[in-house]
Structures are given as structure tokens and as C-alpha cells.
Amino acid sequence: MKIAIIGGGAAGLVAAGSAKNAEVVVFDHNDKLGKKIYITGKGRCNFTNVCDNETFLSNVVTNAPFLRSALSRFTPYDAVELIEQNGCKTKVERGRRAFPSSDKASDIIKALTAYAKSNNAEFRLGVKISDLSYNNEENKFSVRYDGGEERFDRVIVCAGGLSYPSTGSDGSAYRFVKKFGHKMISPVPSLVGLKTDIDFSSAEGLTLKNIELGADGVKPIFGDLMITRDGVSGPVALTMSAYLSRREKPYTAYIDFKPALTSEELDDRLLREFGAGQNKSFKNILDGLLPKSIIPFIIDRSGISPDKHVNVITRGERQSLVKALKRFEFKVVSTEGFERAVVTCGGVNVKEIYPKTMMSRLCRGLYICGEMLDVDALTGGYNLHIALATGFVAGVSASGDNYD
Ligand SMILES: Cc1cc2nc3c(=O)[nH]c(=O)nc-3n(C[C@H](O)[C@H](O)[C@H](O)COP(=O)(O)OP(=O)(O)OC[C@H]3O[C@@H](n4cnc5c(N)ncnc54)[C@H](O)[C@@H]3O)c2cc1C
CATH class of the missing domain: 1.10.8.50 (Helicase, Ruva Protein; domain 3)
Known part of the structure; x- marks a missing residue:
């Protein structure tokens, strides 16, 4: 099974690690992985909020019920364990906010990268995906970028929203998921x-x-x-x-x-x-x-x-x-505006996504997760956790033999 992951942020790195035994290629147009993670939590990265699922969902502003299933499969405790098991000690501060003990966001990127590498993920950095299509005859996705095109069995799109476009989330992937019939809920800046x-x-x-x-x-x-x-x-x-x-x-x-x-x-x-x-x-x-x-x-x-x-x-x-x-x-x-917004409200309509798998209801084998979806939460580690949890579920599901 060959899986393309479009976007090497929090969602993409976790998906790359959880897509066990698949041949995974992560594309990102940045030269570095997890560029946005560097600036999270004022450089300290508040990567989750160690609370129970109901408390978590009460801090989700848009489409909380959609996240219920992903959250039960990948809880804040799972996030802490994943980060720790991949070489980064963590601590919990006021308001149950979890950080790396070092206070360095770069250590979270290292841990997530180590997790992706543990699944032998291949990274293609500095590659901007310009188009995505499905070939019915070959039963394969075609992923296009400047100077090339490759075939994949499944694709996970986790290219982020529109906030802080300098980190790479420029909305370019909205265009090609729309080609599959996905309706976008118009994006607006949030936490701004x-x-x-x-x-x-x-x-x-x-x-x-x-x-x-x-x-x-x-x-x-x-x-x-x-x-x-x-x-x-x-x-x-x-x-x-x-x-x-x-x-x-x-x-x-x-x-x-x-x-x-x-x-x-x-x-x-x-x-x-x-x-x-x-x-x-x-x-x-x-x-x-x-x-x-x-x-x-x-x-x-x-x-x-x-x-x-x-x-x-x-x-x-x-x-x-x-x-x-x-x-x-x-x-x-x-x-x-988006230049200064922590998160994007809006994105791919969650009614068009299976909440248990993150697979598109409009195209089998296409998965969408992370900030690209129309979900957003308050500050406190919830938004990164949404990216981690939906990325985890997308990776596990995409690498499965069936589509459920
Ligand atoms: C200043 C700031 C501080 C924050 N602090 C926190 C915090 O402390 N805690 C918290 O929970 N949340 C925080 N957030 C929010 C959190 O960072 C995001 O919600 C989360 O990182 C989203 O992850 P993602 O993987 O979905 O998207 P992103 O991290 O945006 O990753 C998407 C990736 O896709 C790549 N990409 C996009 N289009 C293409 C394309 N066409 N081809 C190839 N690659 C492409 C981008 O380069 C990018 O690397 C903060 C956000 C900001 C801006």
C-alpha cells in the first residue's frame, strides 16, 4: 500500500507514523517539517490538554461532535505517551496544558519526526503539490508537483488552514480537494x-x-x-x-x-x-x-x-x-486577519468526512485531517491535539485493508 501525505505538520507527521506497514511519502513545500509547530505556544508548544474527553469537547468551538470518535481513539493521554515514547519528556502546567519539559517546540517536532521515521516514512521537502486526481482505470491517485507526478493507492491531505501563511499553510490544497466535490465552509480567522x-x-x-x-x-x-x-x-x-x-x-x-x-x-x-x-x-x-x-x-x-x-x-x-x-x-x-490568527475557522465541511476514519464520503481512499477540516477550538493545546488525533486516525485507517 502506497500512501501520499500532503503536509508535514502535526497531522501529517502523526499520520505518517500511524499508517503502519504502508509505504508512506510525506510531501511538504517547506524545507523543514513542522514549521508551524516551532512557533506554537510562544516557541514552547502546548501540544495537548490533559483532560477528559468531555472537558476537551467543551473547549472545541466548531463541530465538537465530529471529533468524539477520533478523540476516543487518540486521547490527550495517548498524545503525551506518543511524545514521550519518541524521546521527548513532557510536563503539565496550569490549566492542564502539556509542554515539552525542555520548553522547546523543536523537541516536539523531533519526537513527531521520530514517530514518522519509525514507520520508515520518506520525506519529500520543498515539494509543492499542485494537483490531485483519481484515475478510475488504474484505481490510483495521481499526485502532481512541479516537474513530476506519482501514483498512490491512498492520499491523506493535511495541508492546514490559512492562518500564519508564512508557515506554509496557504490554502493551496483547498483547491484540489474541491475538485472531488468537497464543499468548503468559508475560512475566517479565529483566535486572533x-x-x-x-x-x-x-x-x-x-x-x-x-x-x-x-x-x-x-x-x-x-x-x-x-x-x-x-x-x-x-x-x-x-x-x-x-x-x-x-x-x-x-x-x-x-x-x-x-x-x-x-x-x-x-x-x-x-x-x-x-x-x-x-x-x-x-x-x-x-x-x-x-x-x-x-x-x-x-x-x-x-x-x-x-x-x-x-x-x-x-x-x-x-x-x-x-x-x-x-x-x-x-x-x-x-x-x-489570517496573518496573525492562531487557527482557521472553516475548511472542509465535516459532513463530508467519516468521523471514525477521516475518509472522504465523496472519494474512497482520500482522507482529510487536521486544521484543513472545519473544526477549531480555544487555546490550551486543543488545536494541536485535534491535528494529532485526526492525523492518527487517518493514518491508521488509510493503511488498513478495508475502508472502515
Ligand atoms: C502562532 C501560533 C501559535 C499556536 N500555538 C498553539 C499551541 O500552543 N497549542 C495548540 O494546540 N495549537 C497552537 N496553534 C495551532 C496549531 O499550531 C495548528 O492548529 C496545528 O499546527 C495544525 O496542524 P496541521 O498539521 O493540521 O496543519 P499545519 O501545521 O499548518 O501543516 C500543514 C502543512 O502542509 C504544508 N502544505 C500546505 N499546502 C501544501 C501543498 N500544496 N503542498 C505541499 N505542502 C503543503 C504546509 O507547508 C504545512 O507544513 C498555534 C498556531 C499559531 C499560528
Whole structure:
């Protein structure tokens, strides 16, 4: 059995290792394997999340039920074992996130490459696949690249999505799977910074700790928010971008700077602060409540003159200050785009893929897995695990004698 694997990322390397006893050729147009893995987890590679399957699925944003079967065949514990057995010690950190003990993503690439090599996989690097077709007479797939063409019994396409195209995932494989009749769910960036209608540049680089970010239709997201030149990023913004990746823009979002306090409790706190600093002007009273660089935004939103003495601030003014702190609204106008997106939402419609095998329902012997599929999850190691698990299942299935 000769199998072509198109894409030498996380999904492709695991598929290459799990396709036991097949003759496996991995094609990648990069000169190195696993280029994207190098930059994951800020270079440390959070390769899975060591949790039970239900918790895992609750962190999958798009098409969680499709992953149930793959996840039960290749759990986060299996991922840790595979990485360890291939020479890389691992550790689990806060939030059950698994990393290589060395904190080096390159060690994960080495382990996955070792796994693929243990199955005698052949690597063809610097080769861009330009086309794929099926020849009914020969019962073979024809894989085409610049200057050549080869025949394979089965093909696993795991060429990634559109995010961080500099790592090689440029969407070029979408075109040839469409030729087999696959419908694409239009790809949009996910886990990505949000651009807002407010010029936040004077606070650029600030991290707001323990705030809540909200929008209509989503549960407020608690955590840290980073202010960027033209918007917001960091954990809570990325999570919001995942839940609202398809929401038409602009849409209204808000920051609650004081989620631990109700509006009434916050008003009491303000009264106390104002009472203690009677002779202070408004602009000098907020230091204890907020980081310095964000104060001008709150003053502006409250409508209270910055030079007004706090002892003459009215109840109505205080209420508008409470609103500015508890519901600081802004518009999300766009995202930072695929160039900066951690993951792609959209891709091959999972209704056209058998969830137990990753085989196409439209073409026997064609398997599609990894980020190329319309599945995506929150941060925490889930996305890499999806690539590993679906790649594992695709490799095992493609190398089997039957198609199930
Ligand atoms: C900055 C960043 C940080 C991240 N951090 C994490 C993290 O810590 N934890 C986590 O779980 N997830 C993380 N992710 C997401 C995760 O990296 C991806 O979801 C995962 O790597 C997808 O794996 P894949 O094998 O499906 O695709 P890819 O890794 O994109 O691999 C696809 C491969 O196919 C090749 N290819 C594409 N087209 C062709 C073609 N026509 N011919 C030949 N080769 C082709 C590409 O060169 C590429 O090597 C991060 C992503 C980014 C961008």
C-alpha cells in the first residue's frame, strides 16, 4: 500500500507514523517539517490538554461532535505517551496544558519526526503539490508537483488552514480537494486579535488583569486583556474572536473593568474613594482603581470634567462613571486577519468526512485531517491535539485493508 501525505505538520507527521506497514511519502513545500509547530505556544508548544474527553469537547468551538470518535481513539493521554515514547519528556502546567519539559517546540517536532521515521516514512521537502486526481482505470491517485507526478493507492491531505501563511499553510490544497466535490465552509480567522473603533494607541502594551470582555450572545469572558495599537488582544480577546469569528462586523463589545463588584458595590467604593480624597480633582482619584494609561479613556467616557473636584461630583455623574467602568462599550470593526490568527475557522465541511476514519464520503481512499477540516477550538493545546488525533486516525485507517 502506497500512501501520499500532503503536509508535514502535526497531522501529517502523526499520520505518517500511524499508517503502519504502508509505504508512506510525506510531501511538504517547506524545507523543514513542522514549521508551524516551532512557533506554537510562544516557541514552547502546548501540544495537548490533559483532560477528559468531555472537558476537551467543551473547549472545541466548531463541530465538537465530529471529533468524539477520533478523540476516543487518540486521547490527550495517548498524545503525551506518543511524545514521550519518541524521546521527548513532557510536563503539565496550569490549566492542564502539556509542554515539552525542555520548553522547546523543536523537541516536539523531533519526537513527531521520530514517530514518522519509525514507520520508515520518506520525506519529500520543498515539494509543492499542485494537483490531485483519481484515475478510475488504474484505481490510483495521481499526485502532481512541479516537474513530476506519482501514483498512490491512498492520499491523506493535511495541508492546514490559512492562518500564519508564512508557515506554509496557504490554502493551496483547498483547491484540489474541491475538485472531488468537497464543499468548503468559508475560512475566517479565529483566535486572533480584534481591531476596534477606539484608538487605544496611548495604552498600547498594557495588560488589563482580571477583567471581563462581553458581547451580546456570549457569556462574558473573564481573564487578561492586552491593549494593542488598534484594538485588543490577549487571552480573553482571542476567546471572543473564536466564539464570534463569524459575527458580522462591526459588532458591539464591552469591557467590565471591575467584574468582581456589582454596580452598587462599585458605587460604594467610589463614594469611599471620593470621601477620602475630597480635595482631589477627578483625574487624580482613579489611580487606585485602574492602570494609569487607561484612565483617560474612562474619564472621557464618564463625561465628567477631569478637573472637577470630587466632592462636587453628582450622583448622576457617578452613575455614568460606574457605567464606563462596568460596561465600556466599543465596536469590533475587524480582526488582525489570517496573518496573525492562531487557527482557521472553516475548511472542509465535516459532513463530508467519516468521523471514525477521516475518509472522504465523496472519494474512497482520500482522507482529510487536521486544521484543513472545519473544526477549531480555544487555546490550551486543543488545536494541536485535534491535528494529532485526526492525523492518527487517518493514518491508521488509510493503511488498513478495508475502508472502515
Ligand atoms: C502562532 C501560533 C501559535 C499556536 N500555538 C498553539 C499551541 O500552543 N497549542 C495548540 O494546540 N495549537 C497552537 N496553534 C495551532 C496549531 O499550531 C495548528 O492548529 C496545528 O499546527 C495544525 O496542524 P496541521 O498539521 O493540521 O496543519 P499545519 O501545521 O499548518 O501543516 C500543514 C502543512 O502542509 C504544508 N502544505 C500546505 N499546502 C501544501 C501543498 N500544496 N503542498 C505541499 N505542502 C503543503 C504546509 O507547508 C504545512 O507544513 C498555534 C498556531 C499559531 C499560528
